Amino acid sequence: MTLDLTSEVQLDPTIQFSSLTTLNEPQHIFLTGASGFLGAFLLDSLLHQTQAEVHCLIRCPSEAEGWARLKKHLEFYQLWNPALAQRIHVVPGDLSKPLMGIEDSVFDFLADTIDVIYHSAAQVNSFYSYKALKSTNVLGTHELLRLAAKQRSKPVHFMSTLAVFFSPAHFQEEPVKETDVPDVALKGGYKQSKWVSEALLREAQARGLQASVYRTARLMGDTRVGINGNTQDFLCSMLKACVHLQQVPAVDANINMMAVDFAAQAIVKMSLQVENLNRAFHLYNPTPTHWNELYAALEAAEYHFERVPFDTWLERLKQATQAEPRSRTYAPVAFLLRSPTFLFAPKPPMDNAQAQQALAALNLECPVNNEALLKLYMDYFKSDFFN
Ligand SMILES: NC(=O)c1ccc[n+]([C@@H]2O[C@H](COP(=O)([O-])OP(=O)(O)OC[C@H]3O[C@@H](n4cnc5c(N)ncnc54)[C@H](OP(=O)(O)O)[C@@H]3O)[C@@H](O)[C@H]2O)c1
16 A cells, blocks of 8 residues: 555644743753764753753653663763753653653643753664654654643754655755755655654644754764764665675765764754744755765775775675675665665755854854764774674
8 A cells, every 4th residue: 555644644633832932041851862863962962052951751661760771871972971960851751652651740740841842762764664663753753742732832843854855856956945845755664754743843833833843964973082873874884884895886976974963062052043943954064075085084994995886896795695694784785775865876956045044153064074083983983883
């Protein structure tokens, strides 16, 4: 049966945003996805850039266990700061459940207390179907909107992806604007689930919600230590496969990637400016990285390769996958290469006038992926991930 994404956009009619929000300094923030890659850096930025208490939705059996997990997670990214930690509160829950799996009384307390919501949690998985992702990515957003509406309206800052535009309708000469609505003819469960979430958000906005959408490019490690929590990503998997095959494909392609700490800092700073509310922002690196620069960075990290035509490399990958069908190095790459918008495929041209303006007003400039930063990334991969 074909999936009709439009019919998936069903917002409970009782979710209504009656009162207009007055935007003061937030005292209480609700954050999802703090135990993830971007979410950890969002939490750090929120703690540094506001004085607010941050209530983090964490999948955990108890507050104590969630707290221990979050502490370990922040330590992993070298973000743990005991002086700020007292402003973190763990809310046990699960996005895939009604009311996000939050106890009724806690949900009511949050509905009454929270000033603003940052929604970063999602199942970020390019292998799963829409059906598999729906409960967390779509119904989770639905329940989050229920929280945003209850008692008094709270603005929502939604983390999305530029990939919502990777559909045939947007392969046009005119760059995709931040004000454009993504076309529905989109392939891939993950992108589809983000499309439906964005559509739910638009429906809620039509009912009075104040919301901003941040569509980011591929996130890479942070600029201080290069730690990358996104290693299941296609680019990371591809680099690892090259290291193991000792071959790289000769490809003329640019890859857009943005350091996660910059993305988080930019999102939080932009979100705190009233004039940025009710807008969408395309956050991509103005200086894309050529595949050859990544290849050079691998060589600088003392990996040695044979450079071969793409088809030869594909054949080599196929052989390696057949020889090791359960390999976690080759199989994911082989699978992802089947996607029509795979790593090296052309992407629709993008415009980011609104993001440029907002970033310039805050004196924020996206770090260039220069040799030093790429070295930091490769050194991190070399320390563990590439083994
Ligand atoms: N990474 C990128 O390159 C990229 C690019 C564009 C957009 N984005 C968007 O940015 C956001 C964050 O991505 P990320 O890379 O940080 O992802 P991530 O590292 O995989 O983190 C996902 C987060 O979502 C949480 N989560 C998943 N299912 C949940 C559920 N049922 N209930 C509650 N929490 C749940 C995870 O919690 P657990 O720890 O319990 O699993 C984790 O905290 C996503 O919305 C994604 O679409 C990411």
